[in-house]
Amino acid sequence: MSLITMQHVVKTYVMGDERLEVLKDVNLTVNPGEFVAIMGPSGSGKSTMMNIMGLLDTFNSGLYTLRDTDVTHLTDNERAHVRNREIGFVFQSFNLMPRMSLLENVALPMVYAGVGRRERQERAAAALTQVGLGDRLDHQPNEISGGQMQRVAIARAIVNRPAVIMADEPTGNLDSKTSVEIVRIFQQLNAAGTTVVMVTHEPDIAQYAKRIISFRDGVIQTDETLKQPQKAGADQ
Amino acid sequence: MTVIESFKMAIDAITANKMRSFLTMLGIIIGIAAVIAILAIGNGATTRITGTFNDLGATTISLSVSNKAGNDAQLTAADLQAIKQADTRVTAISPNYTLAGFAATNNQDEQAIVFGGTPDLQYTNTVMDSTITAGRYFTQAEYDDAAPVAVISVDGAAQLFPNQHSAVGQMITLRSRTTSISVRIIGETQSTVSKYQGAVRRSSFPVYVAIPYATMKLLSINAGGITDVTMKVRSRNDITSVSQSTVRLLETRHDVVGQHLYTARNYLAALDQVDSVLGLFVNFIAAVAAIALIVGGIGVMNIMLVSVTERTREIGTRKALGATTRDILIQFLLEAVILSLIGGLIGLTLGIVLAEVVAGWLGITAHITWQAVILVLLFASAVGVFFGLYPARKAAKLNPIEALRYE
Ligand SMILES: Nc1ncnc2c1ncn2[C@@H]1O[C@H](COP(=O)(O)OP(=O)(O)O)[C@@H](O)[C@H]1O
Numbered sequence A: 001m002s003l004i005t006m007q008h009v010v011k012t013y014v015m016g017d018e019r020l021e022v023l024k025d026v027n028l029t030v031n032p033g034e035f036v037a038i039m040g041p042s043g044s045g046k047s048t049m050m051n052i053m054g055l056l057d058t059f060n061s062g063l064y065t066l067r068d069t070d071v072t073h074l075t076d077n078e079r080a081h082v083r084n085r086e087i088g089f090v091f092q093s094f095n096l097m098p099r100m101s102l103l104e105n106v107a108l109p110m111v112y113a114g115v116g117r118r119e120r121q122e123r124a125a126a127a128l129t130q131v132g133l134g135d136r137l138d139h140q141p142n143e144i145s146g147g148q149m150q151r152v153a154i155a156r157a158i159v160n161r162p163a164v165i166m167a168d169e170p171t172g173n174l175d176s177k178t179s180v181e182i183v184r185i186f187q188q189l190n191a192a193g194t195t196v197v198m199v200t201h202e203p204d205i206a207q208y209a210k211r212i213i214s215f216r217d218g219v220i221q222t223d224e225t226l227k228q229p230q231k232a233g234a235d236q
Numbered sequence B: 001m002t003v004i005e006s007f008k009m010a011i012d013a014i015t016a017n018k019m020r021s022f023l024t025m026l027g028i029i030i031g032i033a034a035v036i037a038i039l040a041i042g043n044g045a046t047t048r049i050t051g052t053f054n055d056l057g058a059t060t061i062s063l064s065v066s067n068k069a070g071n072d073a074q075l076t077a078a079d080l081q082a083i084k085q086a087d088t089r090v091t092a093i094s095p096n097y098t099l100a101g102f103a104a105t106n107n108q109d110e111q112a113i114v115f116g117g118t119p120d121l122q123y124t125n126t127v128m129d130s131t132i133t134a135g136r137y138f139t140q141a142e143y144d145d146a147a148p149v150a151v152i153s154v155d156g157a158a159q160l161f162p163n164q165h166s167a168v169g170q171m172i173t174l175r176s177r178t179t180s181i182s183v184r185i186i187g188e189t190q191s192t193v194s195k196y197q198g199a200v201r202r203s204s205f206p207v208y209v210a211i212p213y214a215t216m217k218l219l220s221i222n223a224g225g226i227t228d229v230t231m232k233v234r235s236r237n238d239i240t241s242v243s244q245s246t247v248r249l250l251e252t253r254h255d256v257v258g259q260h261l262y263t264a265r266n267y268l269a270a271l272d273q274v275d276s277v278l279g280l281f282v283n284f285i286a287a288v289a290a291i292a293l294i295v296g297g298i299g300v301m302n303i304m305l306v307s308v309t310e311r312t313r314e315i316g317t318r319k320a321l322g323a324t325t326r327d328i329l330i331q332f333l334l335e336a337v338i339l340s341l342i343g344g345l346i347g348l349t350l351g352i353v354l355a356e357v358v359a360g361w362l363g364i365t366a367h368i369t370w371q372a373v374i375l376v377l378l379f380a381s382a383v384g385v386f387f388g389l390y391p392a393r394k395a396a397k398l399n400p401i402e403a404l405r406y407e
């Protein structure tokens, strides 16, 4: 059974008299265990697609099924709950809470999930250890590097054991060496069974995924499965 | 999300920017401090002024006879007895004859105010009060017999007998313009002067002396018929009806109904006026304080709006991580309420200190009731809710994508 099924999804922005069709009849299926890279030039609709998949944004017409559930018409509250349980976001600019420790940052999704304090701390510590920051639980975000901040964000994304990780340009603010480190963590998580959808406009980063979808002007132009994805560890 | 989590988040946000939080609270602090101080001082002043008025006769009625009254209409000792017996609400009644003369010993000669009355004089006289500090008051028998006895004010005793602990048992000479009599001091009482001593120089006041009315007749040729009478009633509420019934009784006894020869005066009107002036004053200041609180509330709203704008990305991130509209609303609302409540607590402390200091200057006691404390803290919370609601709703309603894109 597929994890994400999108059928005939259309997204239109209306600005004054102008109608801007950002997604034009997009059809996409993502199966559990996939690592999908979404590519395309700036303004082609990648972020819009990702926000709709992540239930942050709504669309004008079409159907969206997530884990066998029709999530096309949900209330704001229901969407917040699905985001909390099923989706782990990783952003280009990390979006950590500046005055919270790394542990508290990672524990935040569990606060909204109603997880008890003890369990939150244990699971947050485990997630941070998983991304290699098990020794910095009490550090503040301003005490660590950009690559480390993105690792914290990844720990935060996986801590509620979501169905899929959605990362919009996760390496956009990082140098190429650090970018590879980050994408390698995605590979590891994917190898352990987590589904990953990652937006990037860098072809060499996309090469680490198992499948590359190219967007142009709001339509999927190519959709190819890589026979041999780049091994992040191999070129080091 | 639990309330404890929201609470912790709110506290974190407040402590993250302590100086700004404090400045935000300032309006609330000033408003609450003013309210508490004014309530405490107002209560204290009211108690003090009412107390003073009670001393001066909140339960006192003065009876007088018109000079148009003929001989048959003059007041008699029997009238006074009849008034007291007719109504249990009348607790004391006495003639109120006052003579300005001199009191002398072998060594001292002082100005004196001499009061003549029944034994009830100790309750009706407002200058010398009923607190007997030594000896005793004169009795009905001494009154009937025109006994040469006198009760003297403590401060007067100290003037006449500067070297003695007590004047009781001593003889003094009372002198009017026409004659003089020798009386034995049988008791000492507090007086208005002795009660507020320290505030005034004692020797600049006359010696106060109380003697039986019959004895007064020996001292003053004018002390024939009774023209002025003072009576006491149980409570302030009895004043009006006792005044009316007493006048009616006298008119009936002297068969002069409807001639308006007797007048009963009281201090109710003056008391009411003082009450209303005090009430007006407290209300006025309270209104000023309420305006300060509203200004404080607007300050809270202002800073919360700034805070929402500054934390737009944070709000977007929280929403992406699964925060519901309600979670965000509660977080910001709690922040506003806690901000206001902390301001309220600081204001409360400051207000109490202020009240004590000002009350000290005014020589009164500040009264801070727990009702006032609870009321003020509830009010501070209400200000927080009221002025926090708009910014909190604004935060809660943010579109997550736009919030995440916000720079
Ligand atoms: N809120 C919006 N209102 C109007 N146009 C928008 C809005 N958000 C995005 N767009 C437009 O939609 C198109 C796709 O944007 P986006 O999905 O962010 O592209 P990408 O991520 O591929 O660079 C762009 O032309 C952008 O200007």
Ligand SMILES: [Mg+2]
Pocket: A046, A047, A048
């Ligand atoms: Mg984009």
